[in-house]
Amino acid sequence: MSKKITSGPDFAAGGGLLPAIAQDADSGEVLMLAYMNSEAYEETMRTGRAVYWSRSRKRLWRKGEQSGHVQQVEGVFLDCDADTILLRVRQAGVACHEGYKSCFFRRVDKNGVQIVAERLVDPAQVYPSDGQT
Amino acid sequence: MSKKITSGPDFAAGGGLLPAIAQDADSGEVLMLAYMNSEAYEETMRTGRAVYWSRSRKRLWRKGEQSGHVQQVEGVFLDCDADTILLRVRQAGVACHEGYKSCFFRRVDKNGVQIVAERLVDPAQVYPSDGQT
Numbered sequence: 310m311s312k313k314i315t316s317g318p319d320f321a322a323g324g325g326l327l328p329a330i331a332q333d334a335d336s337g338e339v340l341m342l343a344y345m346n347s348e349a350y351e352e353t354m355r356t357g358r359a360v361y362w363s364r365s366r367k368r369l370w371r372k373g374e375q376s377g378h379v380q381q382v383e384g385v386f387l388d389c390d391a392d393t394i395l396l397r398v399r400q401a402g403v404a405c406h407e408g409y410k411s412c413f414f415r416r417v418d419k420n421g422v423q424i425v426a427e428r429l430v431d432p433a434q435v436y437p438s439d440g441q442t
Numbered sequence: 443m444s445k446k447i448t449s450g451p452d453f454a455a456g457g458g459l460l461p462a463i464a465q466d467a468d469s470g471e472v473l474m475l476a477y478m479n480s481e482a483y484e485e486t487m488r489t490g491r492a493v494y495w496s497r498s499r500k501r502l503w504r505k506g507e508q509s510g511h512v513q514q515v516e517g518v519f520l521d522c523d524a525d526t527i528l529l530r531v532r533q534a535g536v537a538c539h540e541g542y543k544s545c546f547f548r549r550v551d552k553n554g555v556q557i558v559a560e561r562l563v564d565p566a567q568v569y570p571s572d573g574q575t
Contacts, residue, residue: 413520417518
């Protein structure tokens with residue numbers, strides 16, 4: 310009922326891509342979810358900086374490459390099936406390309422969706438044109 | 443560069459399924475990641491109990507249906523693209539079918555994988571045969 314996990318993420322289980330959660334190492338806030346392929350994971354492990362795979366651009370996405378809002382990785386965890394990765398990170402600036410610390414700045418309930426966080430950065434001041442962070 | 447989000451998750455963006463992170467509402471610990479389709483999401487919103495879509499069983503998975511380890515939902519958040527869901531939950535028992543509070547009980551570094559949490563529950567005492575929690 311459980312897999313024996315000795316080496317690392319099971320990228321094959323996700324067709325080559327696994328979800329990776331970034332959590333603030335100090336506050337515990339969940340900052341974002343992105344995806345990693347094996348190359349992104351290996352570079353993350355080697356450099357200590359979070360690197361993802363951009364599904365929209367189909368290329369490695371070194372988080373902060375445009376904004377400077379890099380993520381220093383303090384710890385890497387795998388779930389029981391080794392098909393989700395959890396990073397505990399120190400976030401420079403903000404995680405979200407919309408200028409919020411966390412991408413999860415919208416709360417939804419039966420009455421609808423509302424923004425529940427403060428925008429800390431003006432995206433227009435950070436990104437040249439396309440919002441990749 | 444950003445979507446206007448007024449109503450809820452963009453299930454179409456995920457081909458009908460979106461990742462849903464469950465986070466402990468008190469401690470901030472990330473407990474697990476599972477998937478929701480619109481039916482699971484709607485039942486979650488309606489009942490206040492976390493319901494996922496089991497990709498392996500291809501059916502709704504009412505978390506805790508076998509173990510009693512239900513998740514009472516305290517808050518639901520969407521990320522900037524509305525393609526990831528974050529639940530803040532009160533977890534009865536443990537989240538992980540292997541008996542750990544969180545599914546992320548393995549830490550990985552350059553030296554390999556090690557278990558960094560305490561097993562709180564003997565899975566054999568909780569699940570009849572198949573580990574669905």
